[in-house]
Amino acid sequence: MAENRPEKYTRADKTAQRRQLIVEAAATLFILKGFHQTGMRDIAGEAGISLGNLYNHFKGKHEIIAAIAEIEASEMEPLLNLLESAPVQGSAALIEFAQAYYAICSSPENAALSAEIVAEIFRNPEAGGTFLSTRSRLIGALERHIPDIYSSRKATAGLVLDLIERAGQSAVGTSAASQKEIRTSLLEILTRVIEPS
Amino acid sequence: MAENRPEKYTRADKTAQRRQLIVEAAATLFILKGFHQTGMRDIAGEAGISLGNLYNHFKGKHEIIAAIAEIEASEMEPLLNLLESAPVQGSAALIEFAQAYYAICSSPENAALSAEIVAEIFRNPEAGGTFLSTRSRLIGALERHIPDIYSSRKATAGLVLDLIERAGQSAVGTSAASQKEIRTSLLEILTRVIEPS
DNA sequence: GTTAACTGAACGAACGTTCGTTCTAATGGA
């Protein structure tokens, strides 16, 4: 991880690194305790900097949360490309997507964070900007792969997404055996849902 | 609602009414702002009583939350009876249950509250006692109605429950047209999932 | 020498809870 040649970084580089360090520290705590149970002092302590300095890098708590939301969104980019480049209504692409998306959603960090975000959006809808727009893109891309046996492919795409997300959340913290069962059941269900029959 | 004869209530009655009034006030605020954004002063104000008096009725915030959790659980009782009394693997009962459960989950109050609870359980698992045990009962009752084409009926039952819940949440705050689409899509999906074919 | 990074003290507001007090409905003996 550490470079052999010491101190090769310019000042701007180090500042950028600090920023990222802060975001990672904040994310760790948000996952562990939630947005509103995590204080600015906690974040500063976790990042190993002073409280005052934290405000040199971020205007406030909301800006840290926004930074995390954007990182989350950017992690979806490869998956979006997968769906958007695949031929229309190829069920193979959808299953492939489902597995990849499930893998993301069932990681403890992402599961806890997305539960946090869902709850937050309910009481503060305009705060979910980045999150909701990413979700819209996901639904749009997914929609193309839903067979037209459904009265609304868009609504179905949304539900498929919901199902994968919640399945991932359910798997967190359970035994390895349960996790396998959930994953298998999810794929069985999805297979039945998207088969064109 | 009000008795014609004035002042017929005994002291114990009035106390019980107060307790319920407090719980309702707290639930209103929890739904609106979340557990941790709602203060004891807010609850007291919403209930129209003093801060100090609030502590005559409840030991603390956690006890108010517990009271709400129990009410939520008791609302599931009729649905549990429906599933448990129906003949095994009757898909009709499952669809009937799904509609009823969806109706509950798609009400704005329940949707917001359950999002709040899900997020809370992630960071404080032992706090979800009543909620999780009710959920276990639901899964157990639902399991009997899942066809044995799945490798794990229990896991499938859990996912079906998740799907209905999230569908309900998704519908909140959208247009009436969207709500109808989501409901229809949900039933279409469920029909495919549980048909014994 | 100018600018940015950095520090910890300090701010006012809000938090959950406890406190002493007053008031009132219920109770039991006379």
Next chain:
DNA sequence: TCCATTAGAACGAACGTTCGTTCAGTTAAC
């Protein structure tokens, strides 16, 4: 039936703590 006693409902000030944010002052890079 009356009155003294009592349990608990009601109140609002105050507790100690934590919150997000600001600020004067110091250090180090350019």
